[in-house]
Amino acid sequence: MHTVTRLLTLPALLALALHAPVASAAGFDCSRANTILETAICNTPSLSAKDDQLNALYTPLKAQKIFRELETDWLKNVRNQCKTPECLESAYDRQIRRLTALPAPVPVASDSLAPLPKGEVYAKVEDAPWQRFALAPFIGMSEDSVAQLIDVTVKDGVLHAFVYVSGDPDGPTYVQDKHVMRATSGTLLEYADDHPGWHVIARNVRFAGWSHSGFNDQRERYAGVQDGAFYYRQRSNGELEQSMVYAVGSQQPPQPTTQGYHAGSNTVRFAKARVLEDLNVANDQLRLAYESDGNSRGYESVMAPDSSGWSLVNPTWSEHRPVLYFDNSGGMACVWRVDLVNKVLSKVVPEHEAVSARPVDINGREALVYVQENQLMFAIAPDQ
Known part of the structure; x- marks a missing residue:
């Protein structure tokens, strides 16, 4: 037949x-x-x-x-x-x-990567064909609310994402210098892909997840997933901080812990090359320096030095690939992917409202979780 x-x-x-x-x-x-x-x-x-x-x-x-x-x-x-x-x-x-599940990507040693010849820049792809769709909407957000994606992980093959929604109008009060102050607080949420929807980890949290809140590079991080647990810091009275831990996927109340989470900036964690400029000051371009044993092997410009419209935010390296991602809040707002092997700068999420992108592997495939307006979103790379 x-x-x-x-x-x-x-x-x-x-x-x-x-x-x-x-x-x-x-x-x-x-x-x-x-x-x-x-x-x-x-x-x-x-x-x-x-x-x-x-x-x-x-x-x-x-x-x-x-x-x-x-x-x-x-x-x-x-x-x-x-x-x-x-x-x-x-x-x-x-x-x-x-x-069909793919094997884990083969690790690429930093020493095997080399900069572009002087004067050359990355090829730019404006329409990388990544599939994108919503995972879950944020319910009950006010006009002043801001959703920040803290970390993502895969446990037993299932995606988990941790989000902090700030701007709680009923935040707690505390006394400082004899004045009653209202804390800027919010809600910590967990998304589990096998039970789509939100689990509230904690409410009225004065979250202290990184050292430079609101900056292009948030620097040292105090919140994230490690060994199947989500750690974060919260402030109580004044600026006193308490480390908390929540077992991923457990839906049990978080507990105080003496073990804190501490990781380097996303700009340096898992880095395959050093970001040359301080993105908190000069963020209109991106240059990467290649080094071995403290010795320089040269640097490269990802975009043209005289290019405009770039405002790099939240640079984040892939743990498993020689790839850097960043949000762009300027005239070229979107989520971009920097491929250090093929020297390609790709727009993988074209929506201007896309922010806070975090890389993750799903079934062996490169993917991103991010926030877009009032929704948690997902993008996955095409099969080659």
Whole structure:
């Protein structure tokens, strides 16, 4: 049957399907096939086998919103757009690759990276084809509320994201210099992708997650995930701080702890090259210096020195790849990706409201979690 149907148009496939015995090998129930495509898949052995293979990959993942979104998008915009058996074969091959877990990326040593020749800059890609979709909206935010993505992690294959929403109008009060002060406070939230929605970790929190709040580079970090636990600092009376810990995914109350979280700036943590300028002062371009054993091996300009419209915010290195990401709040606002191997600067999230991007690996694939207006968002790199 397969060798015949490959030569037929979709209407011919339908006619053939109506006169063929119902198959049962597809991932869905062929006795309930009610579209031209489903009927064609059931009556084409190779397509039916691919559908089975895809179903076996998708079933253990479908509890997670990320994979449901990927599957829905594929069905609507790829598979269901097909008009020929060849197109269907290609569509299934593409989605099978997409859902097949990839091994961890091979580590790249900093010493193996080299700067561009003097005078050259990175190639710029304005429309990198990353898939993007919303994970969860922030409910009940006021006009003064600000959502900040603190950290992301993957536990047992499931994405968890930690967000602080500041601007709580009912924040606690404290006494300072004999005056009653209202603390700037907010709510700590956890997003778990296998239970889409928000778990409130704590309310009325005077969050102290980094040393330079509101700056382009937040410098030292005091909040993040380590060994399956989310650590953060909160202020009580005055400026007194308390370290707290929350077990990722537990939905149990956070507890005081003597163990604090302390990590370097995102600009230096996991860095494969040194960011030359102080982004809190001069942030209209990005230059990277390459060093070995304290000795300079040269530097490169990511964008042209006389370029305008750049205002780099929240530079963050990938833990597993020689890649730097940053938000841009100027005329070229968006989320950008700096690839140190291929020397390419790519716009991976084009929306101007996208901020606070944090890298994560999902099923072995490069991805980002970020905030866009009143929603937690997700972007995943295309398969190469």
